Amino acid sequence: MSRDHYAGAVAAWAEGASRVYRPIAEELLRHAPHPLRGRTVLDAGAGTGVASDALTAVGASTVGADLSFDMLAWNRPRRPPAVVCDILALPIHDDAVDDAVAAFVLNHVDAPVRALGELIRVTREGGAVLATVYASSSRSDARERIDGAVRAHGWVAPAWFAHLKAAVTPLLGTAEAMARAASTAGLAVSEVREEDVDVGVTDAASLVDYRLGQAHASSWYTGLGEQERARVRAAAIAAAEPVMEPYRPTVVFLSGYVP
Numbered sequence: 001m002s003r004d005h006y007a008g009a010v011a012a013w014a015e016g017a018s019r020v021y022r023p024i025a026e027e028l029l030r031h032a033p034h035p036l037r038g039r040t041v042l043d044a045g046a047g048t049g050v051a052s053d054a055l056t057a058v059g060a061s062t063v064g065a066d067l068s069f070d071m072l073a074w075n076r077p078r079r080p081p082a083v084v085c086d087i088l089a090l091p092i093h094d095d096a097v098d099d100a101v102a103a104f105v106l107n108h109v110d111a112p113v114r115a116l117g118e119l120i121r122v123t124r125e126g127g128a129v130l131a132t133v134y135a136s137s138s139r140s141d142a143r144e145r146i147d148g149a150v151r152a153h154g155w156v157a158p159a160w161f162a163h164l165k166a167a168v169t170p171l172l173g174t175a176e177a178m179a180r181a182a183s184t185a186g187l188a189v190s191e192v193r194e195e196d197v198d199v200g201v202t203d204a205a206s207l208v209d210y211r212l213g214q215a216h217a218s219s220w221y222t223g224l225g226e227q228e229r230a231r232v233r234a235a236a237i238a239a240a241e242p243v244m245e246p247y248r249p250t251v252v253f254l255s256g257y258v259p
């Protein structure tokens with residue numbers, strides 16, 4: 001069983017990081033090979049629910065799955081049913097859902113082909129499997145400067161995040177790698193592409209709140225005293241501002257169907 005690194009990060013994720021993840025989830029659904037209205041869709045690695053929200057908005061019924069109880073508990077009364085579990089061993093019957101979505105969760109597992117295999121197993125024949133990860137080529141000067149400012153205030157990458165960056169995210173970090181993994185898992189690939197997504201984040205403060213809301217930084221940041229938090233945030237904004245441009249991360253989008 002993988003470990004939950006998001007337990008202490010929920011509010012910061014929902015209020016900060018979601019500024020970037022929500023528009024990408026909405027974009028992911030535009031890559032679906034068929035309309036999702038009226039279908040039952042698994043949101044694997046659902047987190048605080050941005051993809052579930054997007055699915056609800058297009059008229060799909062959603063079932064969430066995530067390793068983190070706390071992420072699934074966020075806004076629980078307004079969330080679809082969900083199960084705490086590992087994407088590598090979904091406690092879901094074969095052919096149980098019409099389609100499956102995996103927004104930024106395949107980049108968390110050492111065995112992404114196995115995870116894709118699980119999505120395929122639980123999805124009915126002809127159903128779509130849609131996924132996103134960040135492209136290894138994704139760059140932003142403003143984001144680099146934020147990371148530099150945060151490091152200068154004492155942030156050190158947690159071991160799990162360092163491992164993720166070094167050994168896990170490169171596994172699917174290009175369109176070619178994603179296409180190969182999806183085909184190996186048995187998916188009929190419709191489209192894999194790397195796309196810069198304009199997420200609507202145009203000011204340095206919003207980019208800082210996104211960055212500090214991500215789990216690898218928020219556990220450290222939220223543990224600081226109020227004054228130190230304000231100092232870190234101000235320093236990160238000041239560092240990013242001179243080079244701030246509309247934030248456009250490069251995302252690998254996968255769209256395929258179960259043959």
Ligand SMILES: C[S@@+](CC[C@H](N)C(=O)[O-])C[C@H]1O[C@@H](n2cnc3c(N)ncnc32)[C@H](O)[C@@H]1O
Pocket residue numbers: 002004005006018021022025044045046047048049050051065066067068071085086087088102103104105108109
């Ligand atoms: C980067 S967040 C993305 C959350 C959400 N899909 C979004 O786009 O905002 C990754 C999520 O995957 C979950 N996760 C990480 N490893 C997992 C695993 N092995 N099985 C299921 N969920 C996992 C985390 O708990 C977290 O909620």
